[in-house]
Amino acid sequence: MNTGDLRALLTALTSLPERRRREVRIPLAVATAVMSVKEDVLSSNRPVNVSLAGCSGAPQLTKWQPTSDVVPDSFPTDYPKPPPHNPPKPAPNRAERLYSLRQRVLTCTTCPHLVATRNNVVFGVGNPEAELMFVGEAPGADEDIQGEPFVGAAGKLLTKIIEAMALNREKVYIANVLKCRPDMPPGSSGNRPPRRDEMASCLPHLLEQIRIIAPKCIVALGSTAVCGLFGLSEIKMSVARGKWKLLDLDIGDQGSVPVMVTYHPAYLLRNQTLSEKRKVWDDMLAVLNHLGHPITERQRSFFLSPGR
Numbered sequence: 001m002n003t004g005d006l007r008a009l010l011t012a013l014t015s016l017p018e019r020r021r022r023e024v025r026i027p028l029a030v031a032t033a034v035m036s037v038k039e040d041v042l043s044s045n046r047p048v049n050v051s052l053a054g055c056s057g058a059p060q061l062t063k064w065q066p067t068s069d070v071v072p073d074s075f076p077t078d079y080p081k082p083p084p085h086n087p088p089k090p091a092p093n094r095a096e097r098l099y100s101l102r103q104r105v106l107t108c109t110t111c112p113h114l115v116a117t118r119n120n121v122v123f124g125v126g127n128p129e130a131e132l133m134f135v136g137e138a139p140g141a142d143e144d145i146q147g148e149p150f151v152g153a154a155g156k157l158l159t160k161i162i163e164a165m166a167l168n169r170e171k172v173y174i175a176n177v178l179k180c181r182p183d184m185p186p187g188s189s190g191n192r193p194p195r196r197d198e199m200a201s202c203l204p205h206l207l208e209q210i211r212i213i214a215p216k217c218i219v220a221l222g223s224t225a226v227c228g229l230f231g232l233s234e235i236k237m238s239v240a241r242g243k244w245k246l247l248d249l250d251i252g253d254q255g256s257v258p259v260m261v262t263y264h265p266a267y268l269l270r271n272q273t274l275s276e277k278r279k280v281w282d283d284m285l286a287v288l289n290h291l292g293h294p295i296t297e298r299q300r301s302f303f304l305s306p307g308r
């Protein structure tokens with residue numbers, strides 16, 4: 001290739017419109033050669049040695065193909081910019097959703113009379129991925145102080161029951177229908193059961209918790225919790241205990257969550273007969289069976305005879 005060919009090549013290139021020039025395909029060796037020859041050499045008629053390694057034969061201008069992958073000069077700047085890459089955010093997991101709900105419930109002021117006397121909103125505790133939830137009625141004095149459900153005497157018994165099921169408090173989730181302690185007359189001690197209207201006000205919080213956790217089943221502890229959960233005015237525990245009730249919720253594939261009705265641990269503290277303990281234990285065995293957990297012979301025999 002001589003300087004005449006190079007001049008012809010440059011003339012052809014420079015005569016093209018800017019956009020077309022950037023779309024011209026020429027062999028890479030020729031492009032390199034053109035760009036390496038100095039201006040003063042091109043303006044003279046002296047012969048020039050140009051290496052066309054990789055290029056077969058002299059370049060034929062008529063064979064140039066429009067393309068965009070080999071650009072002999074600068075890159076274009078007037079092409080449309082691609083949209084910014086914003087990958088979709090992953091959906092928040094259960095722990096994040098529960099945390100977000102907790103933040104809202106902690107500042108809830110729906111019941112001014114309870115807000116005025118509460119020390120803490122007792123949201124709930126446990127594993128956001130729990131397959132088993134325990135639901136009680138409302139926080140008592142101990143729970144109100146500590147901000148955690150079931151930490152008093154009844155709570156300690158519930159912990160024992162959970163551990164007898166070969167589980168622990170970290171594996172399950174524990175909550176109440178009412179998140180604030182029912183207020184008491186000034187100067188009086190003890191706890192009172194939550195009213196129906198109070199539980200109805202707070203129930204959306206609990207239902208949202210259940211939707212997020214999506215447990216395989218729930219244990220409702222005591223008649224007040226059952227009434228609050230299902231919006232009932234009253235139930236007979238002698239009839240309802242030991243039975244499953246379906247709580248209709250829109251939880252993924254599950255349209256509803258089975259709820260095992262059993263006694264509140266406080267009831268067992270007042271009625272410590274073997275037969276009452278065994279009734280509750282029978283309910284827990286049914287729950288373990290529903291969850292598909294193995295049950296040992298020792299577990300099956302709890303409270304069947306004195307000392308067990």
Ligand code: SF4
Pocket residue numbers: 105108109110111112114115121178179180201202205
């Ligand atoms: S009891 Fe429930 S609804 Fe009422 S103020 Fe407390 S969190 Fe809100």
